[in-house]
Amino acid sequence: MAKNIQSLERxxxxLRLLAGGERRLGLSDIAASLGLAKGTAHGILRTLQxxxxxxxxxxxxxxxxxxELLRLGNSYLDVHELRSRALVWTDDLARSSGESxxxxxVHQQGVLIVHHVFRPDDSRQVLEVGxxxxLHSTALGKVxxxxxxxxxxxxxxxERTALTPRTVTGAAEFEEILDLTxxxxxxxxxxxxxxxxxxxxAPIHDRRKMPVGAIAITGAVERICKDGEVRPELVAAVRECARSVSRDIGAGRF
Structure with missing residues (x-):
């Protein structure tokens, strides 16, 4: 019988130790808890880091x-499964909102569109799947x-490129937007x-409350906004759609 690799076991x-308890531990605490010499523990931590x-x-x-652990965990939920779970809910959202x-x-330092429901008005539109x-300027990316x-x-x-005069590019301003989000x-x-x-x-969460995607309503400013603000009924609709998809993939009620 093949032997387990000791360094991988350690x-x-x-990782299990850091996942529980205080979640933030010093080198001495980690070494003592696992019965390792500080030098050995430090070498493993340096590699994991x-x-x-x-x-x-x-x-x-x-x-x-x-x-990186979050990225690996999110890959457990296949993108195709996420899309299939969202089909009915996103169709309903497009129908009720009248928008795309x-x-x-998240994919390669950006947002990958994995599903697109056309605006239900028979206008000429371009499929944006793929x-x-x-990340820095779109509603999906901010969420x-x-x-x-x-x-x-x-x-x-x-690089947070200024795509329009309204694009926020400063790090401090961007952090404020994320706090508000x-x-x-x-x-x-x-x-x-x-x-x-x-x-x-709005964000989609899985059963572990991890973010696995986001849903957005997109359209002309004059239809999405009223008096300079996003129409509250659209905010409520996209949030409820995201909650519904989240529940469908195992998230608790929230």
């Missing part, structure tokens, strides 16, 4: 789980950046990506 034990599985707080020097609906996921949207640590890091570290549970894009176009988006 790394797995370290290099791979993005562990992060170290600069101020305290304590370790915590890294964002997009379903997006298109990439920026994903607010709730997904990987998207958040990529949005901050990447988390506080109210939805994000908006009013001519920040395309002039004349506005969108409102």
């Amino acid at each position: 790394a797995a034990a370290m 290099a791979e993005g599985f562990v992060e170290q707080e600069p101020a305290s020097g304590r370790y915590q789980l890294g964002a 609906v997009h379903l997006g996921v 298109a990439m949207q920026p 994903l950046s607010a709730y997904d640590p990987v998207a958040h890091s990529e949005a901050l570290e990447g 988390r506080a109210r549970g939805w994000a908006v894009d009013v001519e920040e990506t395309w002039e004349g176009v506005a969108a409102v988006a």
